[in-house]
Amino acid sequence: MHYLLTVIGDTDNSADDSAPGAIDAFNDRLKDEGRWVFGGGLTDPQDATVTDSRNGEPVFTDGPFVESKEFLAGFWVVTADDLDVALALSADASRACHRKVEIRPFGGVA
Amino acid sequence: MTDAETDVGAAAGLDEVLARVHREEWARVVATLARRFGDLDVAEDATAEAFAVAVERWRTHGVPPNPGAWLTTTAGNKALDRVRRESGRDAKQRQAHMLTDQLAGPPEPAGAVEDERLRLLFTCAHPALAVEARVALTLRMVGGLTVAEIAHAFLVQETTMAQRVTRAKAKIKAAGIPWRVPAAADLPARIDGVLTVLYLVFNEGYLASGADTDPVRAELTGEAIRLTRLVRELLPEDGEAAGLLALMLLTEARRTARVSADGELVTLDQQDRGAWDRTLVAEGHALVRERLASGRPPGRYQVLAAINAVHTDAADARDTDWSQVAALYDQLVRLDPSPVVALNRAIAVAELDGPHVALAQVDALATPLAGYHAFHATRADLLRRLGRSAEARGAYDRAIELSGNSAEMAYLTRRRDQLGSAGGR
Numbered sequence: 001m002h003y004l005l006t007v008i009g010d011t012d013n014s015a016d017d018s019a020p021g022a023i024d025a026f027n028d029r030l031k032d033e034g035r036w037v038f039g040g041g042l043t044d045p046q047d048a049t050v051t052d053s054r055n056g057e058p059v060f061t062d063g064p065f066v067e068s069k070e071f072l073a074g075f076w077v078v079t080a081d082d083l084d085v086a087l088a089l090s091a092d093a094s095r096a097c098h099r100k101v102e103i104r105p106f107g108g109v110a
Numbered sequence: 111m112t113d114a115e116t117d118v119g120a121a122a123g124l125d126e127v128l129a130r131v132h133r134e135e136w137a138r139v140v141a142t143l144a145r146r147f148g149d150l151d152v153a154e155d156a157t158a159e160a161f162a163v164a165v166e167r168w169r170t171h172g173v174p175p176n177p178g179a180w181l182t183t184t185a186g187n188k189a190l191d192r193v194r195r196e197s198g199r200d201a202k203q204r205q206a207h208m209l210t211d212q213l214a215g216p217p218e219p220a221g222a223v224e225d226e227r228l229r230l231l232f233t234c235a236h237p238a239l240a241v242e243a244r245v246a247l248t249l250r251m252v253g254g255l256t257v258a259e260i261a262h263a264f265l266v267q268e269t270t271m272a273q274r275v276t277r278a279k280a281k282i283k284a285a286g287i288p289w290r291v292p293a294a295a296d297l298p299a300r301i302d303g304v305l306t307v308l309y310l311v312f313n314e315g316y317l318a319s320g321a322d323t324d325p326v327r328a329e330l331t332g333e334a335i336r337l338t339r340l341v342r343e344l345l346p347e348d349g350e351a352a353g354l355l356a357l358m359l360l361t362e363a364r365r366t367a368r369v370s371a372d373g374e375l376v377t378l379d380q381q382d383r384g385a386w387d388r389t390l391v392a393e394g395h396a397l398v399r400e401r402l403a404s405g406r407p408p409g410r411y412q413v414l415a416a417i418n419a420v421h422t423d424a425a426d427a428r429d430t431d432w433s434q435v436a437a438l439y440d441q442l443v444r445l446d447p448s449p450v451v452a453l454n455r456a457i458a459v460a461e462l463d464g465p466h467v468a469l470a471q472v473d474a475l476a477t478p479l480a481g482y483h484a485f486h487a488t489r490a491d492l493l494r495r496l497g498r499s500a501e502a503r504g505a506y507d508r509a510i511e512l513s514g515n516s517a518e519m520a521y522l523t524r525r526r527d528q529l530g531s532a533g534g535r
Contacts, residue, residue, distance in 0.1 A: 001286045082288035083238055084296070105285050 002037060002079055002109045003086040005093050006102040009045075009073030018098040026096040030078060035089065039076035073099060077106075127173055128165060133329040135178040136161075136254030139185050141226035144233070145289055150251060150279045152189045160185035227252065228291050228340055234278075235304040236287045243278035248307045249314070250275055253333055262514070297345055304341060305354050305411065308334050312358050316365070317515050325369050325517030331362055349401055353412030356397035360418035363390035368517075375521035379427040391422045413442045432461040449478040453485055465495040483512035487522060499529045 023041075030036035045064040052059045064071060076093060080086040086103050094101040136157065143153035160181045174180040234247040249255045261271035281287070292300045315330025335358050342351045367385040370376050398419040401412050408416070417438045424430040439455035453475055460468035469492040472485070479485035490505035506526035513519050 003286075080286075082286040083236075084288050084292065086286070087238070103285075107284070 001082065001086075002077060002106040003083075003089075004102075004104050004106065005039075005076040005078060005086075005090050006072060006104070007041070007074040007076075007093075007097055008100040008102060009071045010099070011069050011071070018096060022096040026092060029092075030076070030089070035078045035080060037077040037079060039074070039078075041074035042072060045071045073097075124169060124173070127177075128161075128168070131164075131173075131177045131181070132161060132254055133333075135181055137227050137230065137252045137333075138178060139181050140251050140254075141230040142182055143185055143189055144230060144251075145226055146186070147189050147193060148289060149193075150233075150247075150282055152192055153185075154251065154279070156185040156189035156192065157181070159188045163188075227337070228344070229289055231304060231307075231337055231341075232291050232300065233282060233287060233289055235300075235307045236282070237300065237303050238285060238287055239278050239281060241303070241306065243274050243281075244303060244307050245310045246271060246274050247278045249311060252337070253311055253330060255330075291344070298348065301341065301345060301348055301351060305338075305350055308338050308341070309354060309357075309411070312338075312361075316361060317518070325373060325375070325515050326365055328365065331358070331365065334358060335362060349404065349406055350409040350411045352397050352401055353409060353415045356394045356401070356415035357411055357418060359390045359397070360394035360415060360422050363387040363394065363422065373517055373520055374524065375515070375517040377521070378421060381427075383425065383427075386422065394422070395419055408441075410442060410445045413438055413445065417442070430461070432458055436462055449475045450482070450484075453479060453482075453488060457488060460492060460495075465492040468492055469496065481512065483509050483514075483518070486512060487518070490522070490525070494525070494529065502526075503529050 027036065027039065030039075048064040050061045050063065050065050052061070074097070076089075078086065078089055080089060083103070083105075086105075090101045090103045139157045139160065140150075140153045143156055144150050147153060163184055164177070164181060168174070230252055231248065234251050235244045239247070246260050249260045250257065257272045257275055258268050260275075261268040266274075291297075312331055312334035315327040315332075315334060318325060318327040318330070335355070338351065338355045338358055342348070342355050345351050363386050364378075364381060366387070367381040367383070368376055376382075394415065398412075398415050401408060401415070417435055420431050420434050420438065436455065436458040439451070439458055442451050443455060453472060456468045456471040456475075459471060469489070472489050472492060475485060486505045486509035490502050490509055493499075493502035493505055503526055506522050506529070510519050510522045510526070513522060
């Protein structure tokens, strides 16, 4: 199965106190174990732009799609046999990036 | 006339057999199917269907020599039909072929049955599910209760409970919650959730809800004990598993003494202690002693077991060591500062310091426990002992209204009516 590990940023606690190299080490481990699909950190939500072409012409709006205290700060896509394996990975991911992490399975992968 | 009577008699006999087979085989059949099909929904529906077929078939053809095997086979065929139907509709042909191949393999060895049920238990009590969902799912899948029964037990609408169960099953499937007993390293962390669920199942059996339900559902208390034994076997070092087992045994030991012949609750102080199951008491005491000897700080189940050990140690209610009971409740309050624990502690306080002191403590819990029958029942008893009959009557009324247990209602009603006949205000 493929799981999305979402790194939850928090505007109330914006200090990044993840240990230097901890995320790199975690990424290397995912690759060594054959669990790595893709991952990366995102820049600040204020760098986001929302596009809406539902009415024909695209309309571009500055800012993220939802203004909230918590935001998407980064993610991993991993392969894991089941939720227990994904949960164990997410525990290490949360430790490495010092953020909360949400785990969600993909409904389908192209 | 005679024929009609015979039919009624035969039907009653069959009902009894069906109830027993349901109790004994439900979890086994669900667990076996869930493992084979990897889908709780399929397992549950197919098992329910198999029981429905059994009701009709066994009435005409008689009960088969091995009802469990008959049900497993029937449910397996129902499940296979459904999976084939759905896989056709979803055009997931490849998966269907794989599944069919898998199913054509050798049947599960009988010796794995206990493990199957333990797997089912750990799946239903997975920490990725909300606690209410874990309890509901365990009662449905492992305990075999209907959604309506579970809804009633936990005082929610049947539709709410149905959604809870459906959602939990969907998450197990979609999120990939595995179908297995966790690895040894993960067991201690996972055990707490399982014990919570088992204790809730036990309590629902011990103080069953529903005016038309047996006041005690021995099949639920028995099931909870059986599963807790399994957990303890799996984790002999886990103090709380031992504590919960001891607590259940010491409570179960008093089960038959707890409801009178005419279906009324008999309180601890009024129980015929000779009717207590000495084997269960001895086993419970041995577990409590074992935990004490370990020297490790006890968790809440171990403290609750110790409280019950004090009660079951006394040959007569008057010999109860209430100061020890109160001291244990003090310890419990530190571990679990919930209003329900505070309420139980006040009952011990009433014995030590009198009903007046206890009532003040109980009254302080009015806000969090306003909807809890035991709060009003305790209050009613204390008010009665203080001679405040009119207030006691009001508290009994409220307790009767909130109690879902037929034996407790009978007891509370008699107590209330005694106030009347005694000429209380």
